[in-house]
Amino acid sequence: MWSLPKGHIEQGETAEEAAVREVAEETGIRGRVLAVLGAIDYWFVAEDRRVHKTVHHFLLEAVGGELSDEDVEVTEVAWVPLGELDGLLAYVDERRLVRKAVERVRAPSETSEPA
Structure with missing residues (x-):
């Protein structure tokens, strides 16, 4: 059963820091966190x-x-290529987040200058 890395936030740690640590x-x-x-x-x-748990x-x-x-x-x-994760992950909520990540990666950069 495949799922995304996750864990608890340690004392004095931000959610972003916990994510980086848990993935490592x-x-x-x-x-490094992009979004x-x-x-x-x-x-x-x-x-x-x-x-009750919030991830x-x-x-x-x-x-x-x-x-x-x-x-x-x-x-x-x-x-695993992002496009294949939707069919691999066990949890519906995680599949929804992966679709959001795919959209984010494929979207043009909000900071890029127009050509």
């Missing part, structure tokens, strides 16, 4: 109690590192 920990890839994609809120049951997602650009699945929480990591 789970995949071995160092990245905010949105947040996913959901509930689950753990140890007989109901837990903030960002579009990152790889700036270094090597792909690795050494994190014990991760079974496998892979580079």
Whole structure:
């Protein structure tokens, strides 16, 4: 079951810093935030109690590192073309965020000068 990297925000850390750290920990890839994609809120049951979780997602650009699945929480990591993620990810909300990322990557830069 494929999903995007995610984790908790540590004390003193911003959501952006947590995203960069979690991606590095789970995949071995160092990245920098390009854009905010949105947040996913959901509930689950753990140890007989109901837990609410909000996951903030960002579009990152790889700036270094090597792909690795050494994190014990991760079974496998892979580079996957953005266009193929929609058919691979297990969760509907994550597929929606990937479509938003694809639109963002394909859109002309808002800062570029007209020709």
